[in-house]
Amino acid sequence: MILTKELCFGYDREQQFRFPDIAIEKKGHLLILGDSGVGKTTFLHLLAGLLTPDSGTVNIGETDITRLSHRKLDKFRGRHIGIVFQKARFIHALTVEENLLLIQRLSGVGQDRLRVRDILERLNIAEKAGARGANLSEGQKQRVSIAAALVNNPNVILADEPTSSLDDKNCMAVTELLKEQAGHTNASLVVITHDQRIASQFSNNIRL
Amino acid sequence: MNIYKLGIKNALANPLSTLLSTLLLVLSIGLISLMLQITRQLDGKLERNIKGVDMVIGAKGSPLQLVLSSVLHIDVPTGNIKLKDAEKIARNPLVKQGIPVSYGDNYKGYRILGTEKSFLELYGAEPEEGRLWEKPFEVVIGATVSEKLGLTLGSTFSGSHGLMENSTEAHDHHPFTVVGILKPGNTVADQLIIGNLESVWLVHQHGEEEHDGAEEHGDAHDHDHSGHEHEHDIPEEDREITSMLVKFKNPMAMVRLPRMINENTNMQAALPNYEVERLFNLLNAGSRAITLIAVVIMLVSGISIFVNLYKAVRERKYEMALLRTYGASRLQLLLSVMVEGLLIGVTGFVAGILFSRLGMWILSGYVEDSYRYTIGSSGMMKEEVFLFIFTVLLTIFATVLAAVPVFYLNVSKILAKDD
Numbered sequence: 001m002i003l004t005k006e007l008c009f010g011y012d013r014e015q016q017f018r019f020p021d022i023a024i025e026k027k028g029h030l031l032i033l034g035d036s037g038v039g040k041t042t043f044l045h046l047l048a049g050l051l052t053p054d055s056g057t058v059n060i061g062e063t064d065i066t067r068l069s070h071r072k073l074d075k076f077r078g079r080h081i082g083i084v085f086q087k088a089r090f091i092h093a094l095t096v097e098e099n100l101l102l103i104q105r106l107s108g109v110g111q112d113r114l115r116v117r118d119i120l121e122r123l124n125i126a127e128k129a130g131a132r133g134a135n136l137s138e139g140q141k142q143r144v145s146i147a148a149a150l151v152n153n154p155n156v157i158l159a160d161e162p163t164s165s166l167d168d169k170n171c172m173a174v175t176e177l178l179k180e181q182a183g184h185t186n187a188s189l190v191v192i193t194h195d196q197r198i199a200s201q202f203s204n205n206i207r208l
Numbered sequence: 209m210n211i212y213k214l215g216i217k218n219a220l221a222n223p224l225s226t227l228l229s230t231l232l233l234v235l236s237i238g239l240i241s242l243m244l245q246i247t248r249q250l251d252g253k254l255e256r257n258i259k260g261v262d263m264v265i266g267a268k269g270s271p272l273q274l275v276l277s278s279v280l281h282i283d284v285p286t287g288n289i290k291l292k293d294a295e296k297i298a299r300n301p302l303v304k305q306g307i308p309v310s311y312g313d314n315y316k317g318y319r320i321l322g323t324e325k326s327f328l329e330l331y332g333a334e335p336e337e338g339r340l341w342e343k344p345f346e347v348v349i350g351a352t353v354s355e356k357l358g359l360t361l362g363s364t365f366s367g368s369h370g371l372m373e374n375s376t377e378a379h380d381h382h383p384f385t386v387v388g389i390l391k392p393g394n395t396v397a398d399q400l401i402i403g404n405l406e407s408v409w410l411v412h413q414h415g416e417e418e419h420d421g422a423e424e425h426g427d428a429h430d431h432d433h434s435g436h437e438h439e440h441d442i443p444e445e446d447r448e449i450t451s452m453l454v455k456f457k458n459p460m461a462m463v464r465l466p467r468m469i470n471e472n473t474n475m476q477a478a479l480p481n482y483e484v485e486r487l488f489n490l491l492n493a494g495s496r497a498i499t500l501i502a503v504v505i506m507l508v509s510g511i512s513i514f515v516n517l518y519k520a521v522r523e524r525k526y527e528m529a530l531l532r533t534y535g536a537s538r539l540q541l542l543l544s545v546m547v548e549g550l551l552i553g554v555t556g557f558v559a560g561i562l563f564s565r566l567g568m569w570i571l572s573g574y575v576e577d578s579y580r581y582t583i584g585s586s587g588m589m590k591e592e593v594f595l596f597i598f599t600v601l602l603t604i605f606a607t608v609l610a611a612v613p614v615f616y617l618n619v620s621k622i623l624a625k626d627d
Binding site: 111 | 210214
């Protein structure tokens, strides 16, 4: 499902990154561990098409996303890739439900209120559908951002340090939740973290 | 939920700055539109009222006052002139027509005017109901008078001294009878009570010998005594009128008659066109200053829209980056910001126009109370359509300028920061 080859990226002359090739099959999981500054987030952004590599290829399904135009890449990402960001953030002017509906709309799949409700149910935050971001707890925010990543049924879920701001108990729960939800939508899951606590929860991991 | 609704929600999420930008716009649009409306209304009204009157002859004094009082009926007259002197002018071969008018009384603030039937032809006024006057104390009333005072055919009333309401002295001995009501023509005839000259003369015949009637200037309650020496048979010699409206036969008259009258008689001649234009130039200076201020406010409002949106776009940098990862294009982000701006622009415009109509309504109420002048409201003006286009362009310009950062959004960099 995800296949990278000889990925290279440099912000400038001093800061050059060279990433190992990875291959993840459909429904596969991969944990990428690494300390700060080794380019974890850069790698994730390359996989998501938020950065364009200096060389190498990123294949998601049949598509080499490094060859897509800006516009097509935006659409492809919206449709096929769900990203859980390190810090849970959403549009402040909108409620949780409106946020998810907007994400559906932008991906071009079309809005489906039932699916939004369904996902919020599954993540146990259905009662917060009408709330705005500022009125949620840290754990609830994290759940909303997972919901945001899942709402379009993506083929690939990328998670960037999803547990860094959580305590041990929530850390376990969120990781389980990600795995479970990825399984639910038949998506491949890539988690990038420096958090050693969750290493044991993934059978497949690499170190940068 | 879509990108346009997002723009609206974003605008509403910042109610104070949105309100400020909108208010500034309302103020400027309202003022500009109000100025446009007033100028247009006055222009049209004055033009219709001076049409057909090439020259006014009246007692010496300010020519502008003579025009205002005798043609537009919003000021007090300069005094009286002898009918025979005026008729001498009317017989001049350069004059096509001279219509004597005489007034000095009012009924509830509406002027009672003594004149000839040709006065009605001058304004194209015809009776809608009833007929024209045939003898003294029969009057036709303008449409506005009929509507505001509730007078109908057969109503009788007595006039009172002076040209303003609340004059205490009433002429109870000589009630007027309404015999006709004029069709509304949006001219000065709408707000007049019109009868023949004799009516006005007869009203003033008793008990006012202490006035000599000829050269009274003056205060608002002063009235014109149009001859009142003896009972019933006023000698031809002494008959007086307030002024005479003159129509020229050819343009030569314009050059020769006014000078002739001003130099050789104790009357003065005023040219309504010239006087009204002079008045307008005075008014225009004021309205231009106000319009200029309004335009400056409008630019400030444009700047305020820009600053607020620019700030909002920077504050929402992270949200914008998120939207990009969800598949929004730069253009969509720009559109969402533009909706936010246009919401302010369009709301501001609509509210501004409503504001100006409200202002117009209050103003016309005031003008009507003090001058018995009705100002209608014209619909959407062509200038206001241009104003709308200008507002929209200004908003779009401010928005695009504010949204420039959207195009240089480094999505990856913004998302990688964990603050």
